[in-house]
Amino acid sequence: MTLENRDIFLFQNIRQVILAERWSTEQRLDVRVKPVPRPYSSECGMCLSIGSQEGDRLEAFTRSRGMEIRRIAGGDVPFVSR
Amino acid sequence: MNLYFDNCATSFPKPPQVAEAMRLHLDETGGTYGRAAYPRILRSTGLVEECRERLAARIGTADAGKVVFTANATTALNLMIQGICRKGGHVLTSPMEHNAVARPLSFLQKSGIITWELLDAAPDGRVLPDRIAGKLRADTRLVVICHMSNVNGVIQPLSEIKKAIGEIPLLVDGSQSLGQYPVEADRWGVDFLAFTGHKSLLGPTGTGGAFMRHPEWVAPLLYGGTGSGSDSFDMPEVMPDRFEAGTPNITGIHGLNAALAHPPALHYSPDDFEQLIREVKGFSGYKVRCADDMAHQGKLFSVVHDRLSGSELAGRLFGEWGIECRSGLHCAPLAHKHLGSFPYGDCRFSLSPYHTAEELSHLAKAVYDIGK
Numbered sequence: 001m002t003l004e005n006r007d008i009f010l011f012q013n014i015r016q017v018i019l020a021e022r023w024s025t026e027q028r029l030d031v032r033v034k035p036v037p038r039p040y041s042s043e044c045g046m047c048l049s050i051g052s053q054e055g056d057r058l059e060a061f062t063r064s065r066g067m068e069i070r071r072i073a074g075g076d077v078p079f080v081s082r
Numbered sequence: 083m084n085l086y087f088d089n090c091a092t093s094f095p096k097p098p099q100v101a102e103a104m105r106l107h108l109d110e111t112g113g114t115y116g117r118a119a120y121p122r123i124l125r126s127t128g129l130v131e132e133c134r135e136r137l138a139a140r141i142g143t144a145d146a147g148k149v150v151f152t153a154n155a156t157t158a159l160n161l162m163i164q165g166i167c168r169k170g171g172h173v174l175t176s177p178m179e180h181n182a183v184a185r186p187l188s189f190l191q192k193s194g195i196i197t198w199e200l201l202d203a204a205p206d207g208r209v210l211p212d213r214i215a216g217k218l219r220a221d222t223r224l225v226v227i228c229h230m231s232n233v234n235g236v237i238q239p240l241s242e243i244k245k246a247i248g249e250i251p252l253l254v255d256g257s258q259s260l261g262q263y264p265v266e267a268d269r270w271g272v273d274f275l276a277f278t279g280h281k282s283l284l285g286p287t288g289t290g291g292a293f294m295r296h297p298e299w300v301a302p303l304l305y306g307g308t309g310s311g312s313d314s315f316d317m318p319e320v321m322p323d324r325f326e327a328g329t330p331n332i333t334g335i336h337g338l339n340a341a342l343a344h345p346p347a348l349h350y351s352p353d354d355f356e357q358l359i360r361e362v363k364g365f366s367g368y369k370v371r372c373a374d375d376m377a378h379q380g381k382l383f384s385v386v387h388d389r390l391s392g393s394e395l396a397g398r399l400f401g402e403w404g405i406e407c408r409s410g411l412h413c414a415p416l417a418h419k420h421l422g423s424f425p426y427g428d429c430r431f432s433l434s435p436y437h438t439a440e441e442l443s444h445l446a447k448a449v450y451d452i453g454k
Contacts, residue, residue: 012320013310014116015147018131021124035119045309046119068320 007055008075009048009062010040016067017046023061029054037077040070049076084441087407090232090258090382090432092280092287096341100285103129103340107333115330116309126332133339134322140283140342141256141275141293142266150322151291151330155257156182157303158276158292161325162253163187163226165300166274171223173198174214174247176238177420178207178231181413182276183255187226196223200416206374207236207420214246225252230259233417233430234371235380237263244271251296257281261345262381267293274300284345284435285338288331297321304328346435354439359383361446367453371421371428382432384412384423387453392429395452399429403448407431 011017017033024031032049040047050058052073062069086094107113113126130151138146152158163186167173173187177200190196202213209227225247227238237259244252251273256265260275261282267275273296279289294300302317306327311318318324356376362385363370371384387395392409399405411418411427418424431445 013308013318013323014127015131015134015322017116018124018128022128033119033124045116046124 005052005074006049006076007052008037008040008072009050009055009058010036010070010072011045011047011062012068014045016062016065016069017048019065020048020058020062020067020069024048024050024054024058027057029058031058034076037075039077040072040075083404083444084434084437085404085406085444087405087431087433087437087445089434090281090412090430091408093282093284093434095434095436096284096286096337097344097346099340099344100337104286104333104337107336113332115332126336129339130330130332130335133335133342136339136342137277137291138293140260140265141277142264142270143268143293143295145295147321148295148297149291149293150325151289151335152325153288153331154280154290155255155276155278156290158290159183159253159255160186161303162274162276162292162294162300163224164190165303166224166251166253167196168301170195170221172196172219172221173224173226174201174217174222175199175226176201176207176209176228177203178228178233178236178238178417179226179414180228180232180255180257180417181415182257183226183228184416201225203420204374205421206372207231207234207417208373208378209238209243211239211242211246214243218247218250222247222250225250226255227252228255228257229265230256230263230380231414231417232258232382232432233412233414233428234373234384234421235382235432236373237378237380239378240272241270251299258380258382267295279334279338279341283338283341285341286334289334289338292325294321294325297324300325302327348435350433350437350439350442354442355381355433358442358446362449365450365453368449371423382430384428384430385449386423386428390453392427395429398452399448402452403444405445405448 036047113122253274256277260277275293279285280287304327308323373379396409
C-alpha cells in the first residue's frame with residue numbers, strides 16, 4: 001500500500017490515540033501510530049495512519065466513543081526535512 | 083510473621099508484581115507518556131491508559147476518560163474542593179473527615195470564600211441521611227464525605243446521602259475504601275471521588291487521582307504542558323488532559339497498574355476480623371473505636387485505654403511484641419472530636435489482605451497483655 005492511499009487521523013489527546021490504536025489492532029486493521037506530519041500540525045504527539053478503505057470503520061468507532069477527530073483523506077505524507 | 087498493622091498509612095507488603103513493573107520501566111523499557119510516537123512511548127503510554135481503565139472499573143464508572151492521575155489523594159481533594167468552591171457557597175461534610183478535606187475547607191472559610199458545616203451523625207460517625215435535609219441551604223455547593231474513616235473504619239451510606247442531597251454534587255474521599263470495599267460511583271450517583279494508590283489499592287506511593295463526573299464544574303489546580311493543544315496557552319478542555327499538566331508518575335502508575343491486575347486473596351476470613359474486634363472489646367480497660375455494625379466496618383479499628391495513652395500503647399506493642407501500629411490523631415482531629423478522643427487520639431490497627439488468622443490472634447494477645 002502506498003502512502004497516498006492512507007488517511008491520517010488526528011486526535012484531541014494521547015488517550016484517544018491509544019484507545020483507537022488498541023481497537024484497530026483488535027479489529028486487525030492495518031493501523032500505524034506515527035508522529036503528526038508537519039503539514040497538519042506542529043503538535044508534539046501521535047496520530048494514526050490507516051488505509052483509506054479501512055478508515056471508515058475507524059472513524060465510526062471514534063464517533064461512537066465521542067472523540068472529536070480530524071480525518072485527512074490521503075493525508076499520510078513522507079517526512080520532509082526543514 | 084507479618085506484624086505491620088499500619089496499612090491505613092501505607093499498605094505493606096505489595097503484590098510482588100508491583101516492584102517488578104516499576105523495575106521494568108526504570109531498568110528496561112523506559113518511555114514517557116505521549117509526546118512522541120516511537121514504540122517505547124506507545125508501550126509506556128498504553129500501560130498508563132490500561133491503569134486508568136482498571137481504576138474506572140474499581141471506582142464503578144463506565145467513563146474512564148474522567149479518571150485523572152494526581153500525586154496522591156490530597157492533591158486530588160484540593161483540586162476538586164478548590165476547583166468547585168472557588169466562587170464560594172456553603173459546604174457540608176461528615177464529622178469524620180481527614181485534614182486533606184478539613185484544611186482546604188478551613189482555608190477557604192477563613193478566606194471568606196465559603197461557609198462550612200458538619201452533618202449530623204450517629205456516635206460511630208455514620209451520617210444520618212434523614213437529618214441531611216435540615217442542613218441544606220439554597221447556596222449549598224458541595225457535600226464531602228469520607229467513605230471509610232481512617233480512625234474507626236466506619237463506612238458511610240453514600241447512596242442514601244446522595245439521595246438526600248439531590249442535585250448538589252457529592253465528593254467522596256475514597257482514600258481508605260477504594261480497593262478494600264466495593265465502590266459503585268455510577269450506581270450511587272457519586273459526582274466526584276478522590277483516591278490514592280498506595281493504601282488499599284496496594285500500589286506505590288506517589289500515585290492517586292480523581293474521578294470527575296462533571297469536569298466542567300472544576301477549575302484546574304495546575305497549568306502546564308499536556309502534549310495536546312500545544313498551540314494554545316490555555317489548558318485543553320478535553321479529559322483527562324485538562325487536569326494532567328506535566329509528566330505523570332509513569333513508573334508509579336505502571337506499579338499501580340500491576341497492583342490492580344494482581345489483587346491478592348484475603349488471607350484471613352471476615353469472621354477472623356470480627357472475632358478480633360469482639361475479643362478486644364472484651365478486654366478490661368479498653369474502649370474500641372469501630373462501627374456500630376460490622377456491615378459498615380472497614381478493615382481497621384482503634385482503641386483507647388483507660389490508663390495508657392495511645393502512644394504508650396503503640397510504643398509497648400512494638401517494643402514488647404514487635405507490632406507496628408499508629409497512635410495519635412491520624413490527621414483527623416474532626417473524627418476524634420466526634421468520637422470523644424480529642425486531643426489525645428488513640429492507637430490504631432489497620433489490616434493488610436496478607437494478614438493471616440494467626441497474625442490477628444497474635445495482635446489480640448499483645449493488646450490484651452499490654453493492657454491488663
